[in-house]
Amino acid sequence: MSETDSHTLDTVILDTATRLFADLSTSETINAAEKGEWPSALWQAIEASGLHLTWVPEECGGAGAGMLDGFAVLKAAGAAALPVPLAETLLAGWLLAQAGLEVPEGPLTIARGEHRITNGAVTGVALAVPHARSARQIVALARDGARVLVVAVPASACVLTPDRNLAGEPWDSVDFNGAMATLSAAAPAGLDADSLDAMGALVRVNQAAGALGTALELAIQYAGEREQFGRPIGKFQAIQHMIADLAGEAAAVNAAADAAAEAVAATGTVDADAWVEIATAKVRLGQAASVGPAIAHQVHGAMGFTYEHRLHHFTRRAWAWRDEFGNETVWARRLGDAVLGWGADQLWHRITAVTDK
Amino acid sequence: MSSSRFRFPRVTMPDAARALRQEVREFLAAERASGGFVPMADCWASGFSAEFSRKLGQRGWLGMTWPRQYGGHERSFLERYVVTEEMLAAGAPVMAHWIADRQSGTQMLRHASAEVKNRALPRMAAGQTFCAIGMSEPNTGSDLASVRTRADKVAGGWKVNGRKIWSTGAHGEGCDYMISLVRTAPADEKARHQGLSQLIIDLKAPGVTVRGIEDIGGQVHFNETLFEDVFVPESHLLGKEGHGWSLVVGELALERSGPERFLSSFIALREAMQVLAANPDDRTREVLGHLVARIKTLRRMSLGIAGLLQEGKSPETEAALVKDMATRFERELIEQLRVVLPEAVLLSSSGVLPRLMREAILRVPSSTLRGGTNEVLKGMIVRQLGLR
Numbered sequence: 185m186s187e188t189d190s191h192t193l194d195t196v197i198l199d200t201a202t203r204l205f206a207d208l209s210t211s212e213t214i215n216a217a218e219k220g221e222w223p224s225a226l227w228q229a230i231e232a233s234g235l236h237l238t239w240v241p242e243e244c245g246g247a248g249a250g251m252l253d254g255f256a257v258l259k260a261a262g263a264a265a266l267p268v269p270l271a272e273t274l275l276a277g278w279l280l281a282q283a284g285l286e287v288p289e290g291p292l293t294i295a296r297g298e299h300r301i302t303n304g305a306v307t308g309v310a311l312a313v314p315h316a317r318s319a320r321q322i323v324a325l326a327r328d329g330a331r332v333l334v335v336a337v338p339a340s341a342c343v344l345t346p347d348r349n350l351a352g353e354p355w356d357s358v359d360f361n362g363a364m365a366t367l368s369a370a371a372p373a374g375l376d377a378d379s380l381d382a383m384g385a386l387v388r389v390n391q392a393a394g395a396l397g398t399a400l401e402l403a404i405q406y407a408g409e410r411e412q413f414g415r416p417i418g419k420f421q422a423i424q425h426m427i428a429d430l431a432g433e434a435a436a437v438n439a440a441a442d443a444a445a446e447a448v449a450a451t452g453t454v455d456a457d458a459w460v461e462i463a464t465a466k467v468r469l470g471q472a473a474s475v476g477p478a479i480a481h482q483v484h485g486a487m488g489f490t491y492e493h494r495l496h497h498f499t500r501r502a503w504a505w506r507d508e509f510g511n512e513t514v515w516a517r518r519l520g521d522a523v524l525g526w527g528a529d530q531l532w533h534r535i536t537a538v539t540d541k
Numbered sequence: 542m543s544s545s546r547f548r549f550p551r552v553t554m555p556d557a558a559r560a561l562r563q564e565v566r567e568f569l570a571a572e573r574a575s576g577g578f579v580p581m582a583d584c585w586a587s588g589f590s591a592e593f594s595r596k597l598g599q600r601g602w603l604g605m606t607w608p609r610q611y612g613g614h615e616r617s618f619l620e621r622y623v624v625t626e627e628m629l630a631a632g633a634p635v636m637a638h639w640i641a642d643r644q645s646g647t648q649m650l651r652h653a654s655a656e657v658k659n660r661a662l663p664r665m666a667a668g669q670t671f672c673a674i675g676m677s678e679p680n681t682g683s684d685l686a687s688v689r690t691r692a693d694k695v696a697g698g699w700k701v702n703g704r705k706i707w708s709t710g711a712h713g714e715g716c717d718y719m720i721s722l723v724r725t726a727p728a729d730e731k732a733r734h735q736g737l738s739q740l741i742i743d744l745k746a747p748g749v750t751v752r753g754i755e756d757i758g759g760q761v762h763f764n765e766t767l768f769e770d771v772f773v774p775e776s777h778l779l780g781k782e783g784h785g786w787s788l789v790v791g792e793l794a795l796e797r798s799g800p801e802r803f804l805s806s807f808i809a810l811r812e813a814m815q816v817l818a819a820n821p822d823d824r825t826r827e828v829l830g831h832l833v834a835r836i837k838t839l840r841r842m843s844l845g846i847a848g849l850l851q852e853g854k855s856p857e858t859e860a861a862l863v864k865d866m867a868t869r870f871e872r873e874l875i876e877q878l879r880v881v882l883p884e885a886v887l888l889s890s891s892g893v894l895p896r897l898m899r900e901a902i903l904r905v906p907s908s909t910l911r912g913g914t915n916e917v918l919k920g921m922i923v924r925q926l927g928l929r
C-alpha cells in the first residue's frame with residue numbers, strides 16, 4: 185500500500201551510535217589503533233550501549249533491534265572510521281543468531297569460507313580475517329559430513345598469522361588447527377558460504393558508504409578553507425565539478441546500500457532477491473570507492489596525502505572494503521550470470537519487481 | 542558528520558500502480574506484436590507517432606496527474622512514473638506528447654489562465670495537441686537569463702519578436718504551443734533574472750515560422766522558430782509578468798526529474814541480451830553485471846525523486862544530481878555494449894539490434910546537453926553543497 189515509507193528506523197540507536205563514535209573514535213584513537221593499541225575505552229562504551237548486539241534477537245541475548253538499525257549503525261561506524269570490530273561483531277552475532285545460538289561476550293569476528301568440524305574440532309584456514317587478534321571468538325561455517333554448522337572458536341585457541349589491510353587494520357590469517365568449538369549448531373537451510381559472503385559484502389558497502397560520506401564532507405570543508413590565487417579553491421569550477429561527482433558517487437552508494445539493506449531486512453536473511461540487491465550494491469561500491477577517494481585526495485592536495493591529515497582514515501578504508509567479500513569484478517560476473525539466467529524478456533520485469541512487491 | 546547529503550527515499554508501488562503496470566505491458570506487447578511500433582533508441586526524443594500518442598490518450602495515460610476537470614485522471618506521480626518507464630523500456634514512440642505530458646501541461650495547469658487550461662489541457666491529455674519548449678536562442682544556451690526574444694506590451698497582450706532554437710518537435714504534426722521565455726522588460730545587468738516572463742505562443746499564429754534542423758543522424762529533430770510581430774493575448778501569460786525566471790526554474794525541475802534520463806537506451810541492452818546470451822564469456826558477464834547494477838541504482842534514485850515529489854518536496858538538486866549521473870551512464874551503457882557485441886552486429890545496418898545500436902550511438906551526445914548541460918547541473922549540486 186504505502187508510497188514512500190521512510191524506513192522504520194529507530195533514531196535513538198543511530199543517535200547514540202553517532203554521538204558515541206564522534207566522542208571516542210578520534211583521529212588519535214584511530215592512529216593509535218593502527219600502531220597496535222587496542223581502543224579499550226571505545227569498545228567498552230560500545231558494549232555498555234549494547235550497539236554490538238543490534239542484530240541479535242532478545243532470545244539470543246541481544247537487543248532485538250531491527251536489521252535496518254544495524255545497517256544505519258554500520259554507516260555511522262564507517263563515517264567515523266571506527267577502529268574496532270563492531271561490524272564484525274554484528275555480522276558474527278547475526279550468523280550465530282541464524283543458528284539459534286546465544287551470542288558470547290566480547291568482540292567477535294567472522295572467518296569466510298567453509299571449514300570442517302569433526303567431533304567438535306574445527307580445521308581449516310581462513311585468510312584476511314578482520315580483527316582476528318582482537319576478537320574473543322571467531323565465528324565461521326563448518327561442514328560435518330553433509331551438515332553445515334555455525335561454529336564459534338576462541339581466537340586464543342587458533343594459530344594466527346598477523347597481517348594488515350590497506351587501512352592498517354588487523355587482517356590476520358587464521359588456522360583453526362583442530363581447536364574445539366565452544367558453540368555449534370546447524371545452519372538453517374539456505375545459509376551457506378555464499379550467503380555469508382553476501383551479508384559480509386553488504387556490511388562493507390554500508391561502512392564504505394559512511395566513509396565516502398565523510399570523505400565528501402572533508403573535501404567540501406577543505407575546499408572552502410584552503411586559499412590559492414587569492415580565493416578558496418572551492419571557487420574554482422574544476423574543483424566544484426570534482427566535488428559534485430564525489431557527491432554523486434556517495435549518494436549512489438548510499439542509495440544502493442539502502443536498497444540492499446531493506447531487501448535483507450524484509451526477511452532477515454539473504455534470499456534470492458536480497459542477493460541481487462547486494463550484488464548491485466557491491467558492484468556500485470567498486471566504482472564509487474575508486475572514483476570517490478581519488479577526488480577527495482585531489483581536492484586536498486599534498487596535505488591530504490599526509491598521515492597527519494585524517495582523510496586517509498576514510499579513503500584507505502574505502503579501498504580496503506571494496507575488495508573484501510568479493511570485489512566488483514567478482515560480483516559483476518555473478519550478477520551478470522544471474523541476469524543471463526533471467527533472459528532478455530525478464531530483464532525489465534526483474535528490475536521493476538523490486539518496487540512492486 | 543552527516544552520512545548522506547542527499548536523500549532518496551524508498552518507494553513501493555501502490556496496488557493501483559502495479560495493476561496499471563500490467564495493463565501497460567499488455568498494451569505494449571500487443572502493439573509491438575501487431576506492428577503498432579518498432580522499438581527505437583531514445584524513443585522519447587525520436588519516436589514521433591501522433592497516432593500512438595492518441596492511443597495513450599484514449600487509455601488515460603497522458604495528463605495522468607492532472608484534475609479531471611481538465612481532461613486529467615487524478616492519478617499519482619508514481620502511477621505516471623510506471624507508465625513512462627514502461628514506455629521507455631519498450632522503446633515505444635512517445636516523442637509527440639512527451640514534452641506536453643512531462644512539463645508544458647503541468648506548467649500550464651499551475652500557472653495558466655482558466656481559458657487556456659480549459660482549451661488546451663483536455664486536448665493534450667487526449668494526445669491531440671503537443672507542445673515545444675522555447676528556452677534556448679541562438680545566443681542563449683546555458684546562460685538562460687540572457688534571452689533576447691522581446692515581448693512588447695500592446696492592447697490586449699504582447700507583440701513578440703525574436704528567435705528560439707533547438708526546440709524539439711516544434712515542427713511536428715499537432716505541435717500547437719510553445720512555452721517561451723521572453724523579455725517583457727529590458728535587461729538590467731544587476732538584476733538579470735528580472736523582467737522575464739513565460740508566454741504560451743501559438744505556433745500556428747501569424748508571424749511564426751518554424752524551420753526544421755537536421756541532427757547528426759540526419760533526423761529533423763529540433764527547430765529554429767522565428768517570431769515576427771507575433772501577437773500573444775494576455776490570457777497566454779503564465780503566472781505574473783516579470784516572474785518568468787522562477788517559473789522557468791520550476792519547469793526545468795519537471796523536465797529533469799524523470800526516468801528518461803537513464804532509460805533512453807535500455808531497449809538496446811534488452812535486445813543485446815538476446816545476442817549476448819548465446820555465448821557469454823567472463824567479460825560479457827561482467828559488463829552485464831555492471832550495467833544492471835548501475836540501472837538498478839539509478840532507478841532507486843530516480844524513484845526517490847518521484848517519492849519526494851509525492852511528499853510535496855521540490856527535489857531540484859536531487860534531480861540535477863541524478864540527471865548528471867544518469868546521462869553519463871547512458872554513454873557508458875552504449876560504449877560497454879559495443880565492446881562485447883559481436884562484430885557482425887556492429888558492422889551491419891539491418892536488423893533490430895544493429896539499428897538500435899546505431900541510433901543510440903548517434904543520439905548519445907545529446908543526453909548530456911538537453912535539459913541543461915551536465916556542467917550546469919554540477920553547478921546546481923555544488924551550490925547546494927555551499928561551494929557557490
Ligand SMILES: Cc1cc2nc3c(=O)[nH]c(=O)nc-3n(C[C@H](O)[C@H](O)[C@H](O)COP(=O)(O)OP(=O)(O)OC[C@H]3O[C@@H](n4cnc5c(N)ncnc54)[C@H](O)[C@@H]3O)c2cc1C
Pocket residue numbers: 421673674675676677678681682683684706707708709710762763907910911912913914915916917
Ligand atoms: C537534442 C537536443 C534537444 C534540445 N531541445 C531543446 C528544446 O526543446 N528547447 C530548448 O529551449 N532547448 C533545447 N535544447 C537546447 C539545450 O537546452 C542546450 O543545448 C543547452 O542548454 C546548452 O546550451 P548550448 O547548446 O547553447 O551550449 P552552451 O551553453 O554554449 O555550452 C557549450 C558548452 O559550454 C559549457 N558551458 C557553458 N557555460 C558554462 C559554464 N558557466 N561553466 C562551465 N561550462 C559551461 C556547456 O556545459 C557546454 O559543454 C536541446 C538540445 C539538444 C542537444
